[in-house]
Amino acid sequence: MAVRAIRCGTLFDGTGADPVRNAVVVVRDGRIASVGTAAPPGAATLDLGDRFVMPGLVDCHSHASIVPGLGDQLGQLCRGPVPQALAATRNLRLDLAAGTTTMRIMGEEHFVDVELRDAIEAGTIIGPRLLIACRGLAANNGHGRALASYDGVDEVRRGARENLRRGANHVKIFVTGGVSSPGTTPTSSAYTREEIRAAVEEADRVGTYAAAHAHGGPGLRLAVQEGVGTIEHAALADDEDIALMIERRVWLICTFAIFMHPNGIEQGDGQRPAIMDKMRWARRVVAETFPRHLASGVRFACGTDSVHGAMPFELQTLVRLGVSPREALLAGTRRGAEACRVDKDVGTLEPGKRADLIAIDGDPLKDMAAMERVSLVMKDGVTCGREER
Numbered sequence: 001m002a003v004r005a006i007r008c009g010t011l012f013d014g015t016g017a018d019p020v021r022n023a024v025v026v027v028r029d030g031r032i033a034s035v036g037t038a039a040p041p042g043a044a045t046l047d048l049g050d051r052f053v054m055p056g057l058v059d060c061h062s063h064a065s066i067v068p069g070l071g072d073q074l075g076q077l078c079r080g081p082v083p084q085a086l087a088a089t090r091n092l093r094l095d096l097a098a099g100t101t102t103m104r105i106m107g108e109e110h111f112v113d114v115e116l117r118d119a120i121e122a123g124t125i126i127g128p129r130l131l132i133a134c135r136g137l138a139a140n141n142g143h144g145r146a147l148a149s150y151d152g153v154d155e156v157r158r159g160a161r162e163n164l165r166r167g168a169n170h171v172k173i174f175v176t177g178g179v180s181s182p183g184t185t186p187t188s189s190a191y192t193r194e195e196i197r198a199a200v201e202e203a204d205r206v207g208t209y210a211a212a213h214a215h216g217g218p219g220l221r222l223a224v225q226e227g228v229g230t231i232e233h234a235a236l237a238d239d240e241d242i243a244l245m246i247e248r249r250v251w252l253i254c255t256f257a258i259f260m261h262p263n264g265i266e267q268g269d270g271q272r273p274a275i276m277d278k279m280r281w282a283r284r285v286v287a288e289t290f291p292r293h294l295a296s297g298v299r300f301a302c303g304t305d306s307v308h309g310a311m312p313f314e315l316q317t318l319v320r321l322g323v324s325p326r327e328a329l330l331a332g333t334r335r336g337a338e339a340c341r342v343d344k345d346v347g348t349l350e351p352g353k354r355a356d357l358i359a360i361d362g363d364p365l366k367d368m369a370a371m372e373r374v375s376l377v378m379k380d381g382v383t384c385g386r387e388e389r
């Protein structure tokens, strides 16, 4: 691929630096060669002089094959691999078009995420670059159980090892119940300390980490004490839970869309009054506690949890909860890359990083709703969307 110079009306590079007017990003072989003000002679130019340019978004928590608005998410995971792959093809295209260039997948059955990651890398289908968990580790009577459960230290180890052998990038373990599923407690642990430790050890040993589904309370604290790298959701976390996360430098992965967006669970299982009541309750708790949590110094990033294309909603929700627009954009880019441990490669627009960037009509630093107007997405230097106008 030849050298390409991208003229940016405003460049937000994701490093935390102030935005720069009329910057030029030079891309060579899918990577960023330089960021400055001049284009190298003879380089083809992509003119985004009327747009806001920033790093591609990092969605830290999703599931490729699920659409929450269809209801029965675990039932969707239990379908055969073909319907799941077909659904994922549509879902991942939506995610990419909305600006997500890197996405962490937090549990699929049949190892469809391995096939999807490879198909995207090969250019067979389009979608964000995927980081995958393969099968989520869930207890027999716990939340998140799809086709199999893993009980006892040995089964947890075997499950983690099989996922890692098949190509998982990280290990996902469901520690507490969910806020929208019946029959499990959202703050107590389905797993023992020893089982959680086994998942963490297996991940550690191959140089990666475990991510824990946990909403708060004793389950969340057990996962943090045993060394998980990220806590997923944490919708019911209290100040003590967050203080422990800060102490252990564990990432909080916020997932607002799934229980707040009208296309989330509300459109699916939320049609059952008992589920909708639980979600309204979770919304009230989050509205009360998250302004404090997000200002506490805990490291946070965000994910859509399968509400495909909803990263702009996540970032707008952060702002509604008191996060500054700049910090919200960093949560969606650089911090997401750090949480997923791919910040050497993505998350900022700096020389050597992958050329993953998005162009927006409007200025999200002034109005985060502009994130709904992503008009160009570039991944590895290749664009989809409008270049000309």
Ligand SMILES: [Zn+2]
Pocket (backbone or CB within 6 Å): 061, 062, 063, 106, 305
């Ligand atoms: Zn999830």
